[in-house]
Amino acid sequence: MIHVDPNIYALGKIFTWFIFFYVFKSIYHPQKFYPLFILYILSILCDIFTPYAYLVVAILLFLTFYWEKRSKIFLLNTILLSSLVRLISQTIANFAIIVFFTNNVSTETMQGSLSLVITANLIQAFISLLFIYLYRRFNIATIWNIEKSLLFSLLIGYLFAVIFIFMQIIQHYQAYSDLTSGIMLFILIQCTFIVIIFLKGNQGQKEAYTRELTKEQLKNLKMYTDQLEHDQIKLRHFEHNYKNTISNLRTIAQEKNYPKMKSSLNTLENYSDSYFDNISMQLFKNLNNVKNPYLKSLLISKLTLINQNNIICHFECRDSIDDILINIFDLVRLLGISFDNAIEATKNQKNGEIQVAIIEEKKQLSFIINNTTTIKTDINEIMEEGFTTKKHHSGLGLVNIQDIKKKYPNLFVQYRNNESWFKLNIVIIK
Numbered sequence: 523m524i525h526v527d528p529n530i531y532a533l534g535k536i537f538t539w540f541i542f543f544y545v546f547k548s549i550y551h552p553q554k555f556y557p558l559f560i561l562y563i564l565s566i567l568c569d570i571f572t573p574y575a576y577l578v579v580a581i582l583l584f585l586t587f588y589w590e591k592r593s594k595i596f597l598l599n600t601i602l603l604s605s606l607v608r609l610i611s612q613t614i615a616n617f618a619i620i621v622f623f624t625n626n627v628s629t630e631t632m633q634g635s636l637s638l639v640i641t642a643n644l645i646q647a648f649i650s651l652l653f654i655y656l657y658r659r660f661n662i663a664t665i666w667n668i669e670k671s672l673l674f675s676l677l678i679g680y681l682f683a684v685i686f687i688f689m690q691i692i693q694h695y696q697a698y699s700d701l702t703s704g705i706m707l708f709i710l711i712q713c714t715f716i717v718i719i720f721l722k723g724n725q726g727q728k729e730a731y732t733r734e735l736t737k738e739q740l741k742n743l744k745m746y747t748d749q750l751e752h753d754q755i756k757l758r759h760f761e762h763n764y765k766n767t768i769s770n771l772r773t774i775a776q777e778k779n780y781p782k783m784k785s786s787l788n789t790l791e792n793y794s795d796s797y798f799d800n801i802s803m804q805l806f807k808n809l810n811n812v813k814n815p816y817l818k819s820l821l822i823s824k825l826t827l828i829n830q831n832n833i834i835c836h837f838e839c840r841d842s843i844d845d846i847l848i849n850i851f852d853l854v855r856l857l858g859i860s861f862d863n864a865i866e867a868t869k870n871q872k873n874g875e876i877q878v879a880i881i882e883e884k885k886q887l888s889f890i891i892n893n894t895t896t897i898k899t900d901i902n903e904i905m906e907e908g909f910t911t912k913k914h915h916s917g918l919g920l921v922n923i924q925d926i927k928k929k930y931p932n933l934f935v936q937y938r939n940n941e942s943w944f945k946l947n948i949v950i951i952k
Contacts, residue, residue: 534642542607593925664930809839831868860946861891876891886952
């Protein structure tokens with residue numbers, strides 16, 4: 523059995539809780555950091571005086587950051603995930619010490635015990651840093667849907683509870699060396715079991731979301747087809763009137779009535795301009811360059827809605843757009859919110875206007891959505907959750923945009939606002 527000086531044991535606790543809060547901060551990114559320092563001190567004290575430190579710290583963390591205007595499920599999942607990483611890293615470190623150093627421990631001095639604690643802490647730090655790297659490198663927040671998934675909460679909570687109870691039993695009977703292989707196998711089986719269940723549940727959610735998007739695509743395609751039929755009817759009507767006007771012009775030319783000819787030409791020009799300015803095909807002229815079906819469906823829906831609200835709109839996409847580089851569902855949600863902002867802001871304006879451009883460059887893909895506005899609003903104010911847009915429509919959904927932005931290190935969202943225009947630039951770095 524390993525006997526470690528209480529002071530050295532406390533030093534180990536200080537380090538393990540530091541790792542816990544580092545993982546929490548790396549995932550959750552709290553708005554204020556000083557509460558973490560206070561909670562860090564309380565966590566060490568709880569671990570010294572009570573065996574229920576995990577539960578107490580989890581409750582304190584949840585109550586401390588509950589008032590931040592962010593997803594409560596995300597907060598809960600971050601606490602559970604940080605606790606699980608600490609528990610697993612501590613378990614692996616302890617068993618590594620037992621396997622590799624147990625033969626020499628009985629003769630070690632206090633300094634030897636200190637070296638064991640330092641070694642265990644270094645192993646925990648390595649495992650935790652590796653987890654943070656993998657979490658960011660493979661965008662696990664999006665894959666696991668940490669911000670919204672209650673299924674993730676249940677599975678991670680179950681995994682933590684099972685491993686924690688199992689470890690308490692092992693510690694009670696002091697059967698470390700006898701059950702080392704069994705414990706590691708048990709943890710591996712439990713982790714595999716949780717991953718399989720979560721992937722199955724996540725796959726079901728994705729399939730349901732894909733079905734909803736497919737329905738939306740069919741709806742948008744029908745909308746697009748109806749608009750084309752409407753334009754075809756207008757085209758036939760225009761063709762009939764155009765032929766009559768040309769016939770009248772020919773008669774006027776034969777009569778050599780030049781003043782009347784000039785007046786008729788002006789009338790024809792104004793009539794043609796009004797037709798070509800209003801026809802929706804002018805709005806959709808670059809849509810064939812958008813190759814992704816989900817993105818094209820969204821653009822059809824929003825551009826049609828803009829047209830139906832009689833909002834002046836300029837859409838441009840001169841390059842072929844295929845590779846998106848972020849999750850297409852997140853991009854559709856991001857652009858959908860942005861379009862809704864612009865439409866809401868301009869639909870009641872006398873001469874409301876929306877400018878949309880998709881620009882493909884060598885190193886980045888940019889989505890530009892600008893809309894006219896009648897009032898200049900503070901960007902920081904309209905990005906606050908709960909901000910009402912009944913008076914300042916430009917702010918609708920900017921909090922959700924910020925939440926999506928946090929998932930991708932290659933995604934940048936820029937805002938500019940003055941008395942005349944609200945400008946949004948979404949950039950995806952390749």
